[in-house]
Amino acid sequence: MGLLFTVAEVLISLLCIVLLGVLSAIVLEAYRRRHNHAHLEAPPVFEDPNSLKKVQCPSIHDPAEKYISLIVPAYNEEHRLPGAIDETMNYLQQRAAKDKSFSYEVIIVDDGSKDETARVAFNFVKKHTVDNVRVILLGRNHGKGEAIRKGMLHARGELLLMLDADGATKVNDLEKLENQIHVVARQDFHYGDSASNDSSFRISDIPIAAFGSRAHLEEKALATRKWYRNFLMKGFHLVVLLTAGSGIRDTQCGFKMFTRAAARKLFTNVRLKRWCFDVELVFLCKWFGIPMVEISVNWSEIPGSKVNMLSIPNMLWELALMSVGYRTRMWKIHC
Incomplete structure (x- = not known):
């Protein structure tokens, strides 16, 4: 009996040490990321492969020059x-x-492909x-989140859409998101009402x-996925709910649209660099x-997904x- 107590004490001690180590690592990494260095980054340049001239990147703080920008993060996506x-x-x-x-x-x-x-x-x-x-x-x-952040910070659109490089969601579904943004702008901000807006007021000025969302496909997915995948995904959704709260059922869909005003606030503050930046x-x-509005989009499984079961620990780490x-207010939010 004494031996059992000794073994139990050792195991509990080891568990406490591991938990303390993990907690310390989380706190130290959170402290390391306390500053968002977006404003310190040297503006990159775009290279014109035809003329070989360098084109200076615009900033999200500049006025919009295009109606819409589509940001496509790509890592090893040559095919x-x-x-x-x-x-x-x-x-x-x-x-x-x-x-x-x-x-x-x-x-x-x-x-970094x-x-x-x-x-x-560059062929495109x-x-x-x-x-x-x-x-x-x-x-x-750096991670998908950082790639999208970088693209957003140097886009020229009034509306900015992020979409995956695999084409899982048809690009014409952007009209669903675009239309809902205009609906919210009219309802909540009276956009388009000549009596309450001057002619210089644009959709890019309204944060939306x-x-x-693929939430409408969840029932079918639950029926076809392995039980342990469903268990892990349900657990992840619970952690997301506890971390960010309710409001969006499918935080991880890679098809999102922001007005320029919203993107300016969000992507100058976001710190997570990989899969969980959506939750942030x-x-x-x-x-x-x-x-925020959540709109169902058409989505299909495309072979070659970068997300796998090994991504779950990284997601939990980021959350x-x-x-x-x-x-702890180590991460300051800049307005």
Whole structure:
């Protein structure tokens, strides 16, 4: 009996040491990220592969020059990127042909790819010009959240859409998000009401966020996924609920749209660099009082997903960082 107590004491001691170590690591990492260095980064340049001239990146703080910007993060996407960008450009060109006031840009952010993603991306710049397609090279892999943040900070659109490089969501679904943003702008901010707005007031001036959602597909997914995957996903959703609160059922869908005013507030503050930056966006929207709408989008499973079961520990790590960072006020939010 004495031996059992000794073993139990040792195990409990080891567990306490491990927990203390993890907690210390979380606090130290949260402290390390207490400053958001977005304002300290040297503005990158876009390279025009046709003229070899450098084009200075604009800033999210500059006035909008395009109606919409599409930000596509890409990591080792040489095979899936061409189909997604071709479909995207076809849609944008067709819409621009019908509506002369419609202007656009696509920003591909290469997140330190080890394959030919950069070459594929620059081929689209050559084909469509640097005014319509731009490439940002991060040099090394930072994570999807950082790639999107970088693209958002240097976009020119009144509306800014993030979408995945795999084409899982059809690009024309952006109209669903776009329409809902205009609905919220009219209802909550009286946008378009000539009696209450001057002619210089634009949709880019109104902070609104629209989240694409696959929540309507959840019942089918639960029926086809393995039980342990469902268990882990339910657990993750519970942690998200405790961390960021309710309001958005599907925080992880990679299809989101923001007005320029919303993107300026959100992406100059976001600190998480990988999968859970979406949850931080929800938290920041609530903190700033930015209206959020969740809209069902068409979505299909595309082979080659970067998310796997090993991503779960990293997600939990980031959620813990976020919780500690904001609850202890180590992470300051800049207005």
